[in-house]
Amino acid sequence: MAGSNKTNITPPRWLLAELTYACPLQCPYCSNPIDYAKHQSELDTEDWKRVLTQARKMGAVQLGFSGGEPLTRKDLTELVKHARDLGYYSNLITSGYGLTEEKIIQLKEAGLDHIQISIQASSQELSDHIAGTASFQHKKEVAHLVKKHGYPMVLCVVIHRENIHQMPEILAMAEELGADYLELANTQYYGWAHANRDLLLPTKEQFEQAEQIAQDFKEKVAGKMKIYYVVPDFYEDRPKACMNGWGTTFLTIAPDGMALPCHSARELPGLDCPNVKDYSIEQIWNESKAFNFFRGYEWMKEPCSSCDEKEKDFGGCRCQAYLLIGDMYAADPVCSKSPNHAVIQEAIDSARASALADNEKPLIFRNSKNSRSLS
Amino acid sequence: MSINPDLTIKFSPMHRLQWEEAQQKDVILYPEGMVELNQSSAEILKLCDGTRKLAQIVSDLEQKFATSGLANDITAFLEVALKNGWIQQN
Numbered sequence: 001m002a003g004s005n006k007t008n009i010t011p012p013r014w015l016l017a018e019l020t021y022a023c024p025l026q027c028p029y030c031s032n033p034i035d036y037a038k039h040q041s042e043l044d045t046e047d048w049k050r051v052l053t054q055a056r057k058m059g060a061v062q063l064g065f066s067g068g069e070p071l072t073r074k075d076l077t078e079l080v081k082h083a084r085d086l087g088y089y090s091n092l093i094t095s096g097y098g099l100t101e102e103k104i105i106q107l108k109e110a111g112l113d114h115i116q117i118s119i120q121a122s123s124q125e126l127s128d129h130i131a132g133t134a135s136f137q138h139k140k141e142v143a144h145l146v147k148k149h150g151y152p153m154v155l156c157v158v159i160h161r162e163n164i165h166q167m168p169e170i171l172a173m174a175e176e177l178g179a180d181y182l183e184l185a186n187t188q189y190y191g192w193a194h195a196n197r198d199l200l201l202p203t204k205e206q207f208e209q210a211e212q213i214a215q216d217f218k219e220k221v222a223g224k225m226k227i228y229y230v231v232p233d234f235y236e237d238r239p240k241a242c243m244n245g246w247g248t249t250f251l252t253i254a255p256d257g258m259a260l261p262c263h264s265a266r267e268l269p270g271l272d273c274p275n276v277k278d279y280s281i282e283q284i285w286n287e288s289k290a291f292n293f294f295r296g297y298e299w300m301k302e303p304c305s306s307c308d309e310k311e312k313d314f315g316g317c318r319c320q321a322y323l324l325i326g327d328m329y330a331a332d333p334v335c336s337k338s339p340n341h342a343v344i345q346e347a348i349d350s351a352r353a354s355a356l357a358d359n360e361k362p363l364i365f366r367n368s369k370n371s372r373s374l375s
Numbered sequence: 376m377s378i379n380p381d382l383t384i385k386f387s388p389m390h391r392l393q394w395e396e397a398q399q400k401d402v403i404l405y406p407e408g409m410v411e412l413n414q415s416s417a418e419i420l421k422l423c424d425g426t427r428k429l430a431q432i433v434s435d436l437e438q439k440f441a442t443s444g445l446a447n448d449i450t451a452f453l454e455v456a457l458k459n460g461w462i463q464q465n
Binding site for chain 1: 376388389391393395397398402404405406407409458460
């Protein structure tokens with residue numbers, strides 16, 4: 001297959017299995033691609049089993065069953081069982097929508113290790129509005145059931161301008177539900193979140209206030225609840241070390257079988273991402289053009305190539321460089337050393353202007369109708 | 376947090392300890408994370424099965440490796456393990 005075989009390739013450790021793009025929720029910051037409605041085909045059960053087996057053999061051990069909503073797959077329990085037999089540590093990343101006690105027990109018996117439930121806000125009205133579906137009460141019931149059946153419970157709340165003011169209530173809700181882990185994920189502005197950025201990006205003051213509240217809470221619950229705080233990189237001086245470096249650790253398989261170095265990589269031009277129906281995971285990881293594209297440092301331009309921090313952040317996120325300045329080889333514009341850093345302040349200013357406007361445009365919800373009209 | 380010598384120690388049911396063939400290492404797995412263990416840490420944790428107290432773990436390991444004076448190192452590691460939630464006492 002095309003591409004070069006580089007030396008010093010580390011094996012994948014984390015596998016994200018996006019089983020489907022189908023989802024009953026319509027969150028306007030969804031990480032699925034805008035044009036997801038075009039990619040309707042899904043791998044079958046045997047394809048997924050083969051992928052899990054091949055990736056495990058290479059050394060992948062952390063496994064996320066994701067989507068869309070993975071519960072919409074009829075073969076989920078069978079895949080969980082296969083993953084457990086192979087020795088994966090597996091996580092169900094779910095909206096909780098449609099999850100029953102019977103299913104929770106069945107998945108536990110099949111060997112599922114933990115369940116990550118997303119809740120959109122701390123109040124029913126806002127959570128149901130953001131989800132685009134009445135789901136808040138059911139999600140809270142599911143959270144109780146997850147605890148009842150002995151799973152570590154991970155609560156995930158995506159933070160943005162519509163809910164950032166609820167930070168104290170969100171933390172209280174996590175405590176009340178008995179979350180073992182709380183992921184406070186500041187929105188990352190790709191795909192749907194990029195399209196809705198003016199409405200979702202908080203101001204710096206909002207962000208700083210919420211972060212302080214979260215940090216104080218982290219100390220208060222130390223030893224009882226672990227907090228994962230995903231920083232909003234628009235308010236940082238240096239980019240995130242995206243994916244721990246391209247093709248070093250993370251492997252995402254999209255519903256149609258496309259293998260991606262990160263879940264947004266489908267949007268980058270000319271990568272020719274390979275499909276698991278055509279190649280083995282070992283071929284894809286070691287030999288494909290896509291997985292070798294940004295491995296190492298040779299692809300970098302200035303200011304990255306001579307930067308003494310390049311081994312720390314790998315030049316930041318390729319998808320963000322492409323999305324914001326149209327050049328996937330450029331430094332992530334979040335970096336203050338980037339000649340294009342001004343686009344970040346422009347985005348912040350634009351969002352602030354939108355927040356202060358009298359008639360702010362409505363959020364674009366993630367659904368098939370909007371997917372088709374935007375792509 | 377310190378180890379109570381009068382209570383048994385067990386590995387947390389919210390974590391998993393397993394041998395990773397690809398890495399040739401024992402690891403602890405938990406939501407969103409993995410800790411790679413060196414051999415001595417793994418040997419200690421494998422004895423945290425809910426039947427042994429601190430003194431028993433020390434004497435079992437001293438016997439296994441035909442040595443003595445391990446108490447301080449083992450206690451220090453178990454305190455780290457307790458703080459990280461890898462083990463429990465009750």
